[in-house]
Amino acid sequence: MSSYPTPNRLLTPDAPADVALSMRGVMKRFGAVQAVNGLDLDVPTGACYGLLGPNGAGKSTAMRILTGQAIADAGRIEVLGYELPAQSKLARARMGVVPQDSNLDIDLCVRDVLYVFARLYRVPAGSRSEAVQRALALSGLAARADDRAVTLSGGMQRRLLIARALIHEPELVLLDEPTVGLDPQVRQELWSLIVSLRERGATVLMSTHYIEEAERLADRVAIVSAGRVVAEGTPAELIAAHAGREVVEVTGSAAELAQLRASADAAGLPTRQSGPALTYLHADRYDGEVPAGARRGASLEDVFVSLTGDYVE
Amino acid sequence: MTGDRVLRPGRIEPEALAAVWVREWTVFRYYWRTRTFAAVVEPVIMLVAFGIGFGRLVSHVAGIPYIQFVGTGAVATAVLFSAVFSAMFDSLYKRRYQRVYDAMLSTPVDVDELVTGEILFLGTRAGLYGVAPLLVAFCFGLPPQPAMVLVPFVGVLTGIGFAGLGMLFSAMATTFDDLSYVISGVITPLFLVAGTFFPLSRLPDWLRTFAVLNPLYHCVELVRHCAFGLHPGADLVHVAVLVAFAVVVWRLAVWRTRTRLVD
Numbered sequence: 001m002s003s004y005p006t007p008n009r010l011l012t013p014d015a016p017a018d019v020a021l022s023m024r025g026v027m028k029r030f031g032a033v034q035a036v037n038g039l040d041l042d043v044p045t046g047a048c049y050g051l052l053g054p055n056g057a058g059k060s061t062a063m064r065i066l067t068g069q070a071i072a073d074a075g076r077i078e079v080l081g082y083e084l085p086a087q088s089k090l091a092r093a094r095m096g097v098v099p100q101d102s103n104l105d106i107d108l109c110v111r112d113v114l115y116v117f118a119r120l121y122r123v124p125a126g127s128r129s130e131a132v133q134r135a136l137a138l139s140g141l142a143a144r145a146d147d148r149a150v151t152l153s154g155g156m157q158r159r160l161l162i163a164r165a166l167i168h169e170p171e172l173v174l175l176d177e178p179t180v181g182l183d184p185q186v187r188q189e190l191w192s193l194i195v196s197l198r199e200r201g202a203t204v205l206m207s208t209h210y211i212e213e214a215e216r217l218a219d220r221v222a223i224v225s226a227g228r229v230v231a232e233g234t235p236a237e238l239i240a241a242h243a244g245r246e247v248v249e250v251t252g253s254a255a256e257l258a259q260l261r262a263s264a265d266a267a268g269l270p271t272r273q274s275g276p277a278l279t280y281l282h283a284d285r286y287d288g289e290v291p292a293g294a295r296r297g298a299s300l301e302d303v304f305v306s307l308t309g310d311y312v313e
Numbered sequence: 314m315t316g317d318r319v320l321r322p323g324r325i326e327p328e329a330l331a332a333v334w335v336r337e338w339t340v341f342r343y344y345w346r347t348r349t350f351a352a353v354v355e356p357v358i359m360l361v362a363f364g365i366g367f368g369r370l371v372s373h374v375a376g377i378p379y380i381q382f383v384g385t386g387a388v389a390t391a392v393l394f395s396a397v398f399s400a401m402f403d404s405l406y407k408r409r410y411q412r413v414y415d416a417m418l419s420t421p422v423d424v425d426e427l428v429t430g431e432i433l434f435l436g437t438r439a440g441l442y443g444v445a446p447l448l449v450a451f452c453f454g455l456p457p458q459p460a461m462v463l464v465p466f467v468g469v470l471t472g473i474g475f476a477g478l479g480m481l482f483s484a485m486a487t488t489f490d491d492l493s494y495v496i497s498g499v500i501t502p503l504f505l506v507a508g509t510f511f512p513l514s515r516l517p518d519w520l521r522t523f524a525v526l527n528p529l530y531h532c533v534e535l536v537r538h539c540a541f542g543l544h545p546g547a548d549l550v551h552v553a554v555l556v557a558f559a560v561v562v563w564r565l566a567v568w569r570t571r572t573r574l575v576d
Binding site for chain 2: 028030061064067068069070071089090092093097099101103104105106107108112115116117119120121122164
């Protein structure tokens, strides 16, 4: 990889100096669907950054734009100092991508899958077997190295996808919905794997629609809705700004809740609908005005639902 | 369609081609038995059926014993089938169902490198498989000639062209079903009207024109000339046609595949 030119720092003029990637006013349309609609994003170097949004919010399209597999209609994109799409290949050489759906060569054995990707990522000949061993150890798949990928469980296949993306020790790792469809034990295993990535100094950009995942792993979170960022900050900042310290949940029939909501709206009380309950946000700020109900600490979920609304794909 | 908004065409890097090649080779190591069986046995059966069956009715064609005529012509058939079918079906599977191409494009490999690497691998493999009917024809009395060492090169050149054509059709198809049109409408006529089983001299003019435009015909001629005597002037034209065909379908395959893989 030494043959690649060094990146031009700061192609995006107003991006902070220590960003691993930045997107400015990025637009992408598929036919009638505006999948990405003016997306602005700055991911600080070394951070674990969560892209949190409902299904269909444009997270996966944003990820594909970052790998050059979708070309933005407008906007500026810089990844590791390279401008996209022109310098996408240079950026890809230094990043690892874990897709949402498995795209493994499932008939190959685990070791061969990793070896092939060591070649694709241009790991020098002398370090390839070492890289494969390291990836096997990291993903806990050393015992299955000679088994065909198709024989692995869903969780192991996901670990192999991650190991494959790490074979060249990338500076930036993109994880698109890393734990979707996995059981809780496997999910927690993957979380430790993601945490260990960060500890190695890699920048992680992870898209997810699981709030808990963002809350546990991400230093910073951007909440994405309808193709753009609607709020950004640390989980604590987001909760303080959009849901307050405490919330009150009031349960009732649909008619009662509709009535409560109408009067809350009239009184200027921020609420969000949460299934069979109405949640009053910033309950600490509006003491006395909020009806009686279950009081609890505000969570990122309150922020997420109140910002992304009743939007359903 | 995004054909007008493609990536800036970068250089095709040998490291990327090598990596694509290594992936193909690694997969091939798992499948070489079945693939080789199919590639070798099919032309042998064809050779035996036509050569022996039909050969009872026709003893010589253009001064050549019929089984040797078919044996040399079947080289082109073997190359065609091996190259075009792998390129059509495997690459549609890799693109659409297994999504391996997506995975490869998230590494420092661009669409043109991916397509070029695939075409070179499949073309080379097909070219080497194409030698099988010639070896069988030896058993039926075809005398070995020094110029026959050129046959693998002719096979590889033809194979690269038809692998490119297969990649192009694969990129135009959405489902495996779509490829049926190609097999019946394109591959079968190419295969039948190439001078493999009967000489073109007996055909009506319009059909002969079609045959001359068929790249496979030029492969058939080159292989026969390697076996029964080169015609340097004509053979250079045949080579030039095969090269031109390979280059054109390669560019088209890259273009169509890019519109499929890059949104």
